[in-house]
Amino acid sequence: MKIQCELCPKMCLIEPGQSGECRVRINIDGVLRTVVYAYPCSLHIDPVEKKPLFHFLPSSKILSIATVGCNLHCKNCQNWEISQANPEDVPAEYWPPERLIEATKRYQCPSLAYTYTDPVIYYEYTYETAKLARNSGIRNVLVTAGYINKEPWKKLLEYVDAANIDLKGITDDFYRQVCSATLRPVQDALILARAGSVHVEVTNLVIPTLNDNPEQIRELVRWIKSNLGADTPLHFSGFYPRYKMRNLPPTSLKMLEMARQIAISEGMNYVYIGNVASKEGQNTYCPGCKIPLIERSGYTILQNRLRQGHCPNCGKEIYGVWK
Amino acid sequence: MTRRKFFRKMAKAGVAIIVGGIWLTKKAVPRKFIRADAVRKYPGLLKPLRNISKQSKWSG
Numbered sequence: 001m002k003i004q005c006e007l008c009p010k011m012c013l014i015e016p017g018q019s020g021e022c023r024v025r026i027n028i029d030g031v032l033r034t035v036v037y038a039y040p041c042s043l044h045i046d047p048v049e050k051k052p053l054f055h056f057l058p059s060s061k062i063l064s065i066a067t068v069g070c071n072l073h074c075k076n077c078q079n080w081e082i083s084q085a086n087p088e089d090v091p092a093e094y095w096p097p098e099r100l101i102e103a104t105k106r107y108q109c110p111s112l113a114y115t116y117t118d119p120v121i122y123y124e125y126t127y128e129t130a131k132l133a134r135n136s137g138i139r140n141v142l143v144t145a146g147y148i149n150k151e152p153w154k155k156l157l158e159y160v161d162a163a164n165i166d167l168k169g170i171t172d173d174f175y176r177q178v179c180s181a182t183l184r185p186v187q188d189a190l191i192l193a194r195a196g197s198v199h200v201e202v203t204n205l206v207i208p209t210l211n212d213n214p215e216q217i218r219e220l221v222r223w224i225k226s227n228l229g230a231d232t233p234l235h236f237s238g239f240y241p242r243y244k245m246r247n248l249p250p251t252s253l254k255m256l257e258m259a260r261q262i263a264i265s266e267g268m269n270y271v272y273i274g275n276v277a278s279k280e281g282q283n284t285y286c287p288g289c290k291i292p293l294i295e296r297s298g299y300t301i302l303q304n305r306l307r308q309g310h311c312p313n314c315g316k317e318i319y320g321v322w323k
Numbered sequence: 324m325t326r327r328k329f330f331r332k333m334a335k336a337g338v339a340i341i342v343g344g345i346w347l348t349k350k351a352v353p354r355k356f357i358r359a360d361a362v363r364k365y366p367g368l369l370k371p372l373r374n375i376s377k378q379s380k381w382s383g
Contacts, residue, residue: 002353013353025359037361043372044379051383064379068367078382091370107376116381124358143383152357164383 001030007123008071008148009185021180022121023086024069036067037125039092041082042116045107047299051115051143052274054284055233055320056162056199058294059301062141063109065100066116067092067125072145073180074168076207080243083117097129101136111161115143123152130159139321146189147181153189162199162321164235165190169204169211170220178210187227194228199321201233203274206251206259208239214262221263230267231287231319236260238275253278270319288316 005012005020012020014027024036048062068090070083077083082090095103104112112133119126119142130140139161146165148156167190169175172183194200202224206212224232236259238251256273260281263271273281277298284294291313295302305312309322324332 001350004353004355005359006355006357007359026362028362030354032356032359033362034359035362035366037359039365040372042379042381043375044381045376046378050378063375064383066381082381087365087367089367091368092365093369093372094365095372103375115383116379124361149357 003027003030003032005032006149007152008120009182010071010147020071021073022069022071024067024121034122034124035087036069036092036122038094038096039067039087040065040095041068041090041092042066043093043095043103045109046113048111048113048141049296049299049301051113051141051164052203052235052237052272053141053162053164053199053201054235054272054294054296055201055270055318055322056141057110057139057321057323058304060111061107061109062111062113063100063104063107064113064115065095066114067122068117069121070118071121071147071181072118075178075244076205076239076241077243078240079116084243097125097132100129101132101138104133104138105136109138111139111141113141113143115141118144118147120144120146120148123148123156127156127159130156134159144189145179145181146186146193148185148189150188150192153192157193157196157198160193160198162201163193164201164203165193166203166205167220167224170216170223174211178207187223191227194232200228201235202228203235203237204259205237205239206256207245208248208251208255210248212251212255212259214258217259217262218266221266221268225267230269232268233270233272233319234263234268235272235274236263236281238273240275251276256281284318286311286314286316286318289314293318 019026046064114126142163175181175183260271269287282296
């Protein structure tokens with residue numbers, strides 16, 4: 001019997017023995033099954049700045065997990081070896097939620113990240129682990145494209161402390177052509193996350209010729225400002241030719257600086273440049289008195305002048321989770 | 324055929340159509356799921372994950 005997966009807006013109709021687009025949710029005897037629950041293919045300790053999260057427990061370590069599969073098929077995917085692979089082709093190890101929590105404590109990580117591919121497709125694993133982590137005093141971080149239906153998203157957000165959500169472009173056309181997805185559900189997911197108690201940062205990967213038009217960037221920034229607020233940290237990330245998009249050049253620093261200037265001119269308070277070395281684009285400045293508050297080099301914090309989440313000079317409160 | 328027999332036949336046909344319609348609808352409309360149950364066995368190779376304390380090569 002055919003079944004329908006209502007986890008994400010793809011709403012896959014799945015024939016017996018087949019999987020949805022994510023490759024990991026399968027129709028077995030008329031029941032939806034996940035083949036990746038408790039089977040991560042990647043488990044590492046990263047700096048939290050790598051997610052990127054610049055306003056969440058700076059310079060802390062974060063245990064980061066992923067299973068194989070993804071519900072999007074971005075032509076530029078940086079992690080396509082695991083996101084666009086079948087579970088049959090990628091080795092994994094049995095790590096039930098209890099073991100993950102134990103390891104997070106053992107490695108003295110204050111938080112756990114569900115990342116690299118997309119936690120949406122290993123939803124049940126993320127949900128059960130996040131619930132257990134919350135009860136153990138560990139923070140939960142999602143790094144996601146936010147392509148999920150409202151009901152399961154709301155349920156998951158109850159246990160999420162922070163999220164870096166991609167806003168890959170500002171046109172439906174871009175989402176359809178580059179990511180095989182649509183824009184609206186991502187915008188809804190962003191609004192829902194920001195409306196709750198989740199700390200949200202947004203990443204936009206700037207791809208030459210596809211979404212680097214200044215007017216499009218301005219439109220994207222305006223949408224973020226009016227729907228998520230000027231305090232939402234925004235990361236413009238540099239593209240590198242990967243997967244099915246090897247024909248385009250990497251994003252230049254000049255392009256990323258232009259995007260950052262547009263965002264600042266539109267009134268965004270915290271705008272960063274990622275994937276490309278940039279001095280100014282890595283630092284956090286006070287939106288009040290403009291002094292540098294956190295100076296970074298790569299994923300390293302060189303100096304953190306914040307005092308209990310406030311600017312030491314003018315006393316302005318800085319959006320974020322600082323302890 | 325008496326009038327009574329005719330109406331009885333019509334009623335039976337009506338019931339058959341309704342029951343058949345329900346059966347067909349149930350067949351045609353797929354069962355819907357949000358949550359998935361876990362399977363016991365991973366379909367790929369099981370291998371210990373190494374270098375946990377090292378930074379990942381993956382983006383994100």
